[in-house]
Amino acid sequence: MTQIKSTQDLLRDHNNFGMIDGQVVFLKQGKVACLDDNGARLAKDPHxxxxxxxxxxxxxxxxxxxxxxxxxxxxxxxxxxWVLLFQDSNGLLFKxxxxxxxxxxxxxxxxxxxxVSCKAKEAIGEITKLTHTDGRTVQLDMPMEMLTVKQDYPKTLSLSARADFTVMDTWLAYAPVKNNPxxxxxxxxxxxxHSATSSKMTIYRxxxxILREAGCKIADPVIEEFNGQEVEVWPRIVWEPKWALTFADVKEKVHGHCSISQRSTLVIKGHNVAIEDLTLDGALIISSAEGVEDAKVTTVRGKVQNKGFIKVDNGKTSEIVRIRGFRIKDIEKKEVIYSKPENFYFES
Known part of the structure; x- marks a missing residue:
C-alpha cells in the first residue's frame, strides 16, 4: 500500500476486526516513474x-x-x-x-x-480457455493494465516449479464489492x-x-430490489469460522431433518454447536459465552417460530447502510447463549 495512516486508523477504531496486535503488518509500497506514450517517454508531473x-x-x-x-x-x-495473496474486497473468498x-x-x-468463470466484459482478470473449430483448446493469461501484477510471479520460477490453477464455482468464491450504487x-x-448489496446477498446464498448440500431443506429465494438492483434474497444464514471452516465441518454439525423458511435469520457464533431436526421460521441466534471452547457438543433442536428480523428502507443513515441499500430491524428473535455443553429443545 502507499497510504498507511488511514488504514491504521480504521483498524484501531474497529479493534483490528478481531485480530490481535502483531497479526497485522504494514509494508509501504514505493512509486515508479510513469511513461507518457508508446515511445516510453517519461511523463511529467501535471502540476x-x-x-x-x-x-x-x-x-x-x-x-x-x-x-x-x-x-x-x-x-x-x-x-x-503457506501464504495467501489476495487484493479484492471479496468476503466470499474465504469459503x-x-x-x-x-x-x-x-x-x-x-x-x-x-x-472462477466470468462473463464477457466482466471486470475481472482472466485466464481464458479458447476452443478451435476442430476442438483443440488454447489457454492464455490476458494482460492487465498495471506495471506489475502478483500473478506474474510464476513466470520467474524455474521450469521444474509446479504452478497451476484451481477452478471454483463462482457462487462459492467470488462476490467482490467494486461498485457504488x-x-x-x-x-x-x-x-x-459487484456491489455491497449483491455481495451481501451472495454470502447468504x-x-x-452449503446447508442444502448438507441435507437441510432451505426455502428458495425471492427477488427484491435495493438501490435499483434486483437481487436474490435467500434466508439470512451466517456463521463464524470457529463453527465451520469447510463443508466437512458443516456435515458433522447438521443432523436429521432441518428446514429453514425464506424469511428466516440464523446466526451461529458458538464453537461445537450441532443443529438437529430444527425447523426455523423467524430469527435464531446461537452463541457461546466468553471463553467457552468445550470439546463436547451443544445440540439445538425443535421448532422456532417468531416475527424475526425485517428489512426496512435505509432512510437517512450512514454511508455503510446507504451503499448496501437496506437495514435490518429486530422485531423478535430466539437467542441461545450457552456456558457449558447442553441440549436445547424448542416448541413453538
Whole structure:
C-alpha cells in the first residue's frame, strides 16, 4: 500500500476486526516513474514540469516487499508453510480458501491461482480457455493494465516449479464489492453488480447452498430490489469460522431433518454447536459465552417460530447502510447463549 495512516486508523477504531496486535503488518509500497506514450517517454508531473510523474508499481510488488522486509524469514521461523495473496474486497473468498489450500498441498504446488468463470466484459482478470473449430483448446493469461501484477510471479520460477490453477464455482468464491450504487446503474443488464448489496446477498446464498448440500431443506429465494438492483434474497444464514471452516465441518454439525423458511435469520457464533431436526421460521441466534471452547457438543433442536428480523428502507443513515441499500430491524428473535455443553429443545 502507499497510504498507511488511514488504514491504521480504521483498524484501531474497529479493534483490528478481531485480530490481535502483531497479526497485522504494514509494508509501504514505493512509486515508479510513469511513461507518457508508446515511445516510453517519461511523463511529467501535471502540476510541476520539473518533476516526473510517479504512481504505485502495482500489486506485483508484494513478493519483493515480503522478501526484503524480512517478513518471509519471520514467517518461516514461526513455522508457517503457506501464504495467501489476495487484493479484492471479496468476503466470499474465504469459503473457497480451505479447498484451494488442500489442492495445493495434495498436488504439491509451488503456486496455485484460484479462479472462477466470468462473463464477457466482466471486470475481472482472466485466464481464458479458447476452443478451435476442430476442438483443440488454447489457454492464455490476458494482460492487465498495471506495471506489475502478483500473478506474474510464476513466470520467474524455474521450469521444474509446479504452478497451476484451481477452478471454483463462482457462487462459492467470488462476490467482490467494486461498485457504488451510482456505478451499478451503468452495469449492463444480466451482468453481476459487484456491489455491497449483491455481495451481501451472495454470502447468504453460499451459506444456504452449503446447508442444502448438507441435507437441510432451505426455502428458495425471492427477488427484491435495493438501490435499483434486483437481487436474490435467500434466508439470512451466517456463521463464524470457529463453527465451520469447510463443508466437512458443516456435515458433522447438521443432523436429521432441518428446514429453514425464506424469511428466516440464523446466526451461529458458538464453537461445537450441532443443529438437529430444527425447523426455523423467524430469527435464531446461537452463541457461546466468553471463553467457552468445550470439546463436547451443544445440540439445538425443535421448532422456532417468531416475527424475526425485517428489512426496512435505509432512510437517512450512514454511508455503510446507504451503499448496501437496506437495514435490518429486530422485531423478535430466539437467542441461545450457552456456558457449558447442553441440549436445547424448542416448541413453538
Amino acid at each position: 510541476n514540469s520539473y518533476r516526473i510523474q510517479t504512481k504505485p508499481h502495482g500489486h506485483g510488488d508484494v513478493h519483493s516487499l515480503l522478501k526484503y522486509s524480512g517478513l518471509l524469514d519471520k514467517w518461516c521461523n514461526f513455522g508457517l508453510k 473457497a480458501i480451505p479447498a484451494s489450500l488442500g489442492v495445493s498441498s495434495e498436488k504439491q504446488y509451488d503456486v496455485n491461482s484460484l479462479v 451510482e456505478d451499478v446503474a451503468k452495469v449492463p443488464k444480466g451482468y453481476p453488480y 453460499a451459506n444456504c447452498k
